Amino acid sequence: MAKASLMDFDKALELFEPVLGFEVHVELNTKTKMFCGCANEFGQGANTNTCPTCLGLPGGLPQMNEKAIESSIRLGLALGCDIAEYSRFARKNYFYPDTAKNFQTSQYDEPIAFDGELTIELASGRQVTVQIERAHMEDDAGKLTHKGGATGRIQGADYSLVDYNRGGVPLVEIVTRMIEGGESDSPEIAKTYVAAVREIVKALGVSNARMEEGNVRCDANVSLRPRGSNILGTRTETKNVNSLRSVERAVRYEIQRQAALLSAGGTITQETRHWHEDTGTTSAGRPKSDADDYRYFPEPDLVPMAPSREWVEELRATLPEPPAARRKRLQSDWGFANLEFQDVVNSDLLDVVEATVAAGASAQSARKWWTGEIARLANVAGVPADTLVQPVQVAGLIELVEAGTLTDRLARQVLEGVIAGEGTPAEVVENRGLAVVSDDGPLIAAIDDALASQPDVLAKIKDGKVQAAGAVIGAVMKAMRGQADAARVRELVLERAGQAG
């Protein structure tokens, strides 16, 4: 594949105005699939979560998952959408081996939610309101693995394996209207928008929202309009971009690629494009035209949905605080500086910090522990920090530190014990015998030993060279195996040398 030439990003923006659009697919975390009783689980043996319905066997029929409707309505409401009083599924007909029925059960002109908007805030503070055209329900396809080809794609493969475990998993597809005026912020808008959607579905609890597992997938539409023109350019649709960073990079790449092509007198092919994480490039997929005919028609095997207004209002009442508003409130409550707060948000630790504070810890201590030692240990273990230890344990740890029972150094050891499953922080302290020695008796004995072995130091301190006490403190801390409060040791040393106060 010839490497596409790219135009410098700033130059591209001088010549063209980017126009964006996004289709974000959210996999719902319902217990069962959209139209059958099979488990909606990731990572099971191939084709184990299947039945006549999701395998598209002759005679199989769909049954509606009410929880999926509920989740879709809540998501629609959270995106500021209207909820349709009457909504139907439609069949989207096309042949593909990952689609067991050879049609997708989706929604066409009667989506469950429509006409919403989502305001996002960029790092610069610029606010952008993204108009949501619709959020509709559909079932996911199975997963194809192509074997024997060089590219891992269907072209050139010797054979393909198909796993229908994902087939029939409920999806909500959120479709934006055209986003104009993004200008040089366009890549950041892409990332921030997808992050905002992800944050909302997570706050709602309707999806596991793990992009790396494909719970949230973004198709990014990009077209360029020459400056001064009011005619839209031809768009490309980069499919299944599965991380926030990639969404940003993919949009930037497409702007640069399309600008170079158009400036050289070329034309953009309306097509899907594949994102390559390794090279940071996109490549041509299949041509896509507005005339693609999916022969949509209302799904005759399902009855229409007519969610009552009472139910919709009940669901509206269950909506959590919008993530953006919540962030503002928490930052203000906690008194964090912008950078401190961003650190927490970007590390995906807002929930656990909040829970730790709720369990009694001070906000700064909670932040310090989660973004510091716990994040470090999580990184070493290669797992998300919020899976490593419970917020209530962290709050307990912080309480012990603030009560003077533990030094930071001892607390780190206790944390390791908690993570290792040795119990609560208090239990680990007890079992490992890690508490700070707060009884002055053993400390004074240790100080006397240290002073006796370093007689010149005592003299120096008595002469007023207070900093000489450091050597003694070090020796005492070593003798106490760290289980002493260094500040108290210092006080006692100075007292012994007659320099108290």
Next chain:
Amino acid sequence: MTDLIRLSANDLSGLLADRSISSVEATTAHLDHIDAVDGDVHAFLHVARDAALQTAADIDARRASGEPLGPLAGVPIAIKDVLATKDMPSTSGSKILEGWIPPYDATVVARLRAADLVPLGKTNMDEFAMGSSTEHSAYGPTRNPWDLERIPGGSGGGSAAAVSAFEAPLALGSDTGGSIRQPAAVTGSVGVKPTYGGVSRYGAIALASSLDQVGPVSRSVLDAAMLHDVIGGHDPLDSTSLTDAWPSMTQAARAGFEDGALKGVRVGVVKELNGSGFQPGVKQRFDETLALLEGAGAEIIEVSAPNFEYAVAAYYLILPAEASSNLARFDSVRFGIRVNPEDGPLTSERVMAATREAGFGPEVKRRIILGTYALSAGYYDAYYGSAQKVRTLIQRDFDAAFAQADVLVSPAAPTTAFKFGEKLDDPMAMYLNDITTIPANLAGVPGLGLPMGLAPEDGLPVGLQVMAPARADARLYTFGAAVEQLLESTWGHTMLSQAPVLAPNEMFASEEGVV
């Protein structure tokens, strides 16, 4: 043993219950008769002799141990091949599913088994239920027991022939535009298309989802009602299944036997289903039946359903549209036959195409093409959209008619059984066979077909169709049983007692000769 095969399901039920006969005896009698005559009739695509005898023996043992069993326990039944059965091939009459044994039972089949009926095998049908003659079966046609040179109707010709040839007292059918009622009419048997949503479609290989309905096939209205009680009722696996609490259809049928059951019943004759185009003998028997009904105290009124005129046209847009989508899954990937293209690369797309080319018959391809066209962008509104509007108008015609009449009647088919090949090259002529039965499917209302005599010109059975409002299936059974009793008492015999006695298979005879 001849006696056993000629008994109704209700009579068999009584003999089985008091242990005058065993289920093994009843089952053996039917299996032997299938062996004797089905080489000619070809009602069955698969006969499960061993499994049926095993099931029957098991039921006999449980009855002997005093276990309480349902009313049809031990009664043999034939199952249309459109229904998924986990122990028998389920092909829907198509090459593309040759030998396919589903990993599950259709809900109605599961209910048969739970009620301890004895499945004898699977019956022939037009491929994917597309047809009115079984000539479109990939496995060869079924022959009409009244005249082996003639069609048994379709698509459920196999089930209708099985009961009218005394190969089974009961059968299951499916009716998308008349596939239960039209075969009943031309074979002198009884068949019911229940209210849409009254019987589960889960495991019925879909033709047109919004029209398909599974129903009973039998030799009497009471038997059909008994079978309806077994298979009917809500099924959570079918989203279009009604949640209604249904009355006993058996009791409803028995109510029809009471004196004066027809008195005061307002019987609507649909003007548009009583005009030209009917064979004279069909028209004659229909008029005679109306006169009998009037004599029994029924009130005959004429009702008009002006939009029925468009029913066949609308049906042949909606059905192919839904079928084109329902049949997309036959792609060789997960089940059924797989055919590789003769030359060129082996891509999944090309294998799918080669499989469908080889696996589907011409009528199936015709309807897939029609449906694909009707759903295409730019044509959708004119075709599928307009057809749906016609459907609404037909529903309104029914509403208006049922405001005046308790039941509607018409001939169940415009002609008696025609000869093989007569309409095979003329799809329009074939499609018009269902002109009287299609409106009920479009509106979702229940319809019952029962014999009303033999046409004088050819001596072949003529069927009456009775329709009732949606959910009023019980009314059909009461009225149908009353009409059947009235007709039989007038004739002095049942219809099927007049059917020619089929000679044992020549093939079997000669084999015996060799031995």
